[in-house]
Amino acid sequence: MLTQRHSLVSTTLGTSRELVSFHFGNAGNAHAGREKVYVQASLHADETPAMLTAWTLKQRLAALEAEGRMRGEVVLVPVANPIGLSQHVLGQFLGRFEANSGHNFNRNFPLPSAAALIERAGGRFSSADAAHNARVLRAALVELLGETTAKNEFESLRLTLLTLASAADVVLDLHCSLEATMHIYTSPASWPAIEPLARHLHANGVLLASDSGGQSFDEVHALLWNEVRGRLGDGIPLGAPNIAATIEHRGQRDVDYDTAAHDADAIVEYLIARGVIDGNAQDAPPLAQPATPLAGSQQLTAPVSGIVVYRAKVGARLKAGDAVFDIVDPLTDAVTTVTTSNDGVFYMRRAIRFVYAGAPMGRVTGETPIRSGVLIGA
Incomplete structure (x- = not known):
């Protein structure tokens, strides 16, 4: 060496x-x-x-x-x-x-x-x-x-x-x-x-x-x-x-x-x-x-702010419509569920458990390209 x-x-x-x-x-x-x-x-x-x-x-x-x-x-x-x-x-x-x-x-x-x-x-x-x-x-x-x-x-x-x-x-x-x-x-x-x-x-x-x-x-x-x-x-x-x-x-x-x-x-x-x-x-x-294709991966985002409760485990094989995570608002009691539109693997997610609206939350693989342009985050 x-x-x-x-x-x-x-x-x-x-x-x-x-x-x-x-x-x-x-x-x-x-x-x-x-x-x-x-x-x-x-x-x-x-x-x-x-x-x-x-x-x-x-x-x-x-x-x-x-x-x-x-x-x-x-x-x-x-x-x-x-x-x-x-x-x-x-x-x-x-x-x-x-x-x-x-x-x-x-x-x-x-x-x-x-x-x-x-x-x-x-x-x-x-x-x-x-x-x-x-x-x-x-x-x-x-x-x-x-x-x-x-x-x-x-x-x-x-x-x-x-x-x-x-x-x-x-x-x-x-x-x-x-x-x-x-x-x-x-x-x-x-x-x-x-x-x-x-x-x-x-x-x-x-x-x-x-x-x-x-x-x-x-x-x-x-x-x-x-x-x-x-x-x-x-x-x-x-x-x-x-x-x-x-x-x-x-x-x-x-x-x-x-x-x-x-x-x-x-x-x-x-x-x-x-x-x-x-x-x-x-x-x-x-x-x-x-x-x-990387262009086929769905980028999940938080539609609202709140406490994140993941419903899907990392590495899980999901079907379109499956729940991926909930966002809980402790002030209004609203629970917002985010689902995937892809059949694919939930291959990565954020590590924090409180998010702001619009935060990137995770990705699910997909066989059909759905995105174009820059395909990776900052």
Whole structure:
């Protein structure tokens, strides 16, 4: 295991932070032509289950490397947001937004344009070797990112994460929701490659979108790949797309060793199946739920203010018309029941139990697209 420390730009006098990455299989053990996988956790710093899963995965990878079983390379960043980890206000952990700017740590990631990437790659493309072209493009992307200067700590964090991930064949961004069942966000192009991981993780929901509108970390890699493919045309093959996904490791309070071990072992099984780790891959279990379009998920909102009483459990399979939650008004005695219009899985909900009118309350998967535009929240 190789440990690298990446200093971030110091925003104020007397302060400094660093990002730490762990590299497995790159010190002479990786076989040429094998895959490189990038895994990061807790880009939203208060999403702790992802961090514990990454720590557990780190132990697994260190043992596997000691056994000589690394055939490819894995880059692991178990603490992807040291800035957010330091943001506490009156005892409240604020890890989703950067306090100085208000920016969401996982929105609007900047990558060089497809045109700039193709120009930097120059005449190094092959008309027959898709794998060669992928390596050329990823090297060009790392070069362009290396020429970028970050103006502050927030930008330097983003730039460092993008640089570490941009040479990878597979990008896995580990998160969690507020109260949720295990679910995954990925693109239709990445889904065939991600499906075995969803099976091993027992994902209870898979949400597909080519462009959710948020430019989240995993999505910008796939979007750039698609744009490059469109510009190059059929004459220059690219093979498989950049494989990228956001893994939502249930809810913020689902922090325990057994759950983290299950998820880390699922990722290891996935890496064995892809040939990144040597071993006999286990058969993946059946898919818990079919993948559905992110545009098909119903976003439930509170029509009035009051006390929230959930009628449906997280992970429940619901039918249209089923009650999801009540809102109780203790002044008027009114009880307002909110139902779902979808047949699907109630895959995430808010963790608080008193809401204002219009508050987002949860989501239910659905097979038919019902929304357009920006599909993810702030």
